[in-house]
Each structure stands twice: as C-alpha cells, then as structure tokens.
Amino acid sequence: MSGCIETIFRTDFNYNTMVTDPIADFLTRVRNAQMAGHRIVEIPASNLKKRITEILYEQGYILKYKFEDDSKQGIIKIALKYDAVTKQPAIRSLERVSRPGLRTYAKPTEIKRVINGLGIAIISTSKGVLTDKQAKVQNVGGEVLCYVW
Numbered sequence: 001m002s003g004c005i006e007t008i009f010r011t012d013f014n015y016n017t018m019v020t021d022p023i024a025d026f027l028t029r030v031r032n033a034q035m036a037g038h039r040i041v042e043i044p045a046s047n048l049k050k051r052i053t054e055i056l057y058e059q060g061y062i063l064k065y066k067f068e069d070d071s072k073q074g075i076i077k078i079a080l081k082y083d084a085v086t087k088q089p090a091i092r093s094l095e096r097v098s099r100p101g102l103r104t105y106a107k108p109t110e111i112k113r114v115i116n117g118l119g120i121a122i123i124s125t126s127k128g129v130l131t132d133k134q135a136k137v138q139n140v141g142g143e144v145l146c147y148v149w
Contacts, residue, residue: 020100021096021099021100022044022046022048022049023048023049023052023096023145023146024096024099025043026043026049026052027094027095027096027146029041029043030043030078030080030091030094031091031094033080034080034089034091037087038080039079039080040077040078040079040080041077041078041080042075042076042077042078043075043076043078044072044073044074044075044076045067045073045074045075045076046073048124048129049076050067050076051128051129052122052129052145052146053065053076053078055120055122055129055130055131056078056091056148059120059131059148060081060090061081061090061091061148062078062079062080062081062090062091063079063080063081064078064079065077065078065079091148091149092149093119093147093148093149094146094147094148095146095147095148096145096146097121097144097145097146097147098143098144098145103143104143104144105141105142105143105144106123106141106142106144107141108135108136108139108140108141110141111123111132111135111136111141111144112132113132114132114147114148114149115149118149119147119148119149120132120133120147120148120149121144121145121146121147121148122144122145122146122147122148123135123141123142123143123144123145124142124143124145125138125140125141125142126140126142127140129145130142
C-alpha cells in the first residue's frame with residue numbers, strides 16, 4: 001500500500017509551465033532571492049528581461065550579470081548586491097505597475113518620480129526600455145513596467 005502512495009506523490013515530473021506575466025516573474029524571483037539571502041539568481045531570458053537587467057546594473061542595484069545561452073531561450077544570472085555592514089539588499093522594493101489585466105501608460109509629462117527621485121521607473125517606450133529620467137530627456141512616454149528603489 002505504501003508503494004501506491006509514493007507513486008502518487010512523486011515529484012520528479014517537469015515544472016515547465018507557461019508564465020502569463022514574465023516581468024512579474026522576473027521581479028518575484030529577484031525579490032525572493034533577496035529575502036532568502038542568495039548571492040545569485042537565475043532567470044529565464046528574454047530581450048525585455050535582458051534590458052531590465054542592464055538598467056538595474058547601470059543604476060547600481062545589482063553587482064553583476066551574465067547572459068548564458070542554453071538549448072532553449074537562455075538564462076540570465078544576476079549577482080545581487082548587499083550592503084557590506086548591514087547585509088541589507090541594495091534593492092529595497094520592486095513594484096510591478098503595468099500588468100496584463102491593467103496596462104498603465106504615461107506621457108513624458110505624466111511620468112511620476114519614484115520616492116522623490118531616489119528610485120527609478122522602468123518604462124517600455126518606442127525608443128526601447130528606458131528609465132524615467134531617460135524617457136523625460138528623450139521626450140517619450142510608454143508603458144510603465146515597474147518601480148525600483
């Protein structure tokens with residue numbers, strides 16, 4: 001009888017499921033890795049996620065990143081950044097703004113400052129994925145993907 005129960009609760013099947021919101025999945029993986037104190041997090045790659053990773057690196061929120069190709073879509077490896085003394089993560093909050101059920105767009109004049117200019121908004125524009133400051137300089141609006149501070 002115990003053999004039947006073991007076969008019912010086997011966990012060796014594949015967990016490859018489709019994600020309906022890949023950006024929310026990206027942010028959640030980073031958030032969970034930080035809460036668990038991990039140094040590195042691996043995320044399935046896409047061009048949009050690669051650009052978000054580059055922005056996080058340019059703004060000083062992550063230590064390093066590496067794009068690896070595998071037989072499928074590729075992997076993004078992100079080395080998370082922590083304060084040397086307090087061991088607090090450099091990213092205090094990752095907040096998804098626009099989502100599949102409720103898209104949020106903003107004109108260049110309507111882009112809000114995040115934490116009075118201390119954080120950044122990541123925006124998907126016609127000129128690529130930009131920070132809020134870059135979008136204002138280039139005078140383009142777009143879909144507000146997330147806030148980071």
